[in-house]
Structure formats: structure tokens, C-alpha cells
Amino acid sequence: MKAFRGAMHRQISFSELSSLVGQELGCSEWVEITQADVDKFADATGDNEWIHVDVPRAKRTFGAPVAHGYLTLALLPMLSQSMIEIAGMRNGLNYGLDRCRFTNIVHVGQRVRLRQKIVSVTPKREGLLVVKDVSFEIENEPRPALVAEVIFLLFPESGGRDAGRVNQ
Numbered sequence: 001m002k003a004f005r006g007a008m009h010r011q012i013s014f015s016e017l018s019s020l021v022g023q024e025l026g027c028s029e030w031v032e033i034t035q036a037d038v039d040k041f042a043d044a045t046g047d048n049e050w051i052h053v054d055v056p057r058a059k060r061t062f063g064a065p066v067a068h069g070y071l072t073l074a075l076l077p078m079l080s081q082s083m084i085e086i087a088g089m090r091n092g093l094n095y096g097l098d099r100c101r102f103t104n105i106v107h108v109g110q111r112v113r114l115r116q117k118i119v120s121v122t123p124k125r126e127g128l129l130v131v132k133d134v135s136f137e138i139e140n141e142p143r144p145a146l147v148a149e150v151i152f153l154l155f156p157e158s159g160g161r162d163a164g165r166v167n168q
Helices: 014-020 035-045 055-062 069-074 076-083
Strands: 010-013 024-027 084-087 089-102 111-124 127-138 146-156
Touching: 010 014, 014 084, 014 111, 014 127, 014 146, 024 076, 035 069, 069 076, 069 089, 069 146, 076 084, 076 111
Parallel strands: 010 084
Antiparallel strands: 024 111, 089 146, 111 127, 127 146
16 A cells, blocks of 8 residues: 555634534545555564455455554554644643454455544643544445544643653
8 A cells, every 4th residue: 555645624723622522523535455565564563364365365364464453553653643633732642442343344455535533632651642433434335444542642842851751
């Protein structure tokens, strides 16, 4: 897959994040999942199960090789950053996931895109704890590839020296 480097869909300021609670941020651009992407992910993670990397066998059984669910999830940072830019943010930390479910198979050659909605924004550790509902849609499929609640801890440029430390 090629990293999406198009124009941001939306730019907001760090101080405006709370005003977006309950709002959908829209969708990212479509990204095609290639066999090369799947092979690289298999090499990086050691998950070389045949459904991912044995193309002839996977074609016979599934119609095409199956992308790793975690590969789809790993697209989250790239696609999220392509959708929204937060001005005045120094850095952000991945704080975790709740209710992550892989609800459909993504085959090699299919395209996926991210849809996200801000659920809550709460002050925490000199920053903001931002919870988003996300789904990865598969082009021309009624069910998404995955749905999850993702949590990020974001810090403003003006935060204290240790604002990015997780173990405060």
C-alpha cells in the first residue's frame, strides 16, 4: 500500500477538540491492500499463516489471500493523519483499544478506508484523552473489516516538560 499523502481533509486547533465530541470526522481515501503489503507484514510479525502468504492455496480456499486483521488495524495512524491535522499539538500517544472486533475478511486487492467519530475528550495528564469510534470499510462490502474504540492521549505544544510521560 502506498502512504496517502494528499491534502488534509480537516484542520482544527487543539483547543477545539472538545467541540467535536459526537461528530463524525468523515472518511479517509481508499487504500488498496497488496500482496507485497501482506508479505511485509507477515515478515515483520512472524505471522506467515498460509491464508496470508500461500497465494495459490489461499485463492483455492478464499478466492484470494487474506490480509492480516492487525495489518488493517495498523493503517489507523496513516489514515487518521490523512483525515485531520491538529494544530497546536506537540505529540500524541496511543493509549489503547476497547471493543476491537474483526468483522469481515479483507482480501488482497481490496481497498479499505477509515471512518472515525470522536466519542469523548477528557482532560488527563496535562493533555486530552480522546476516544474515537473507528471502522475500516471495505469497498463494495456491506460489513466493515473492523470496528473499534481507540484511545489517544494528546498533548498541547504548551504542555509541561514531562507531559508526554505515560508513567506519571
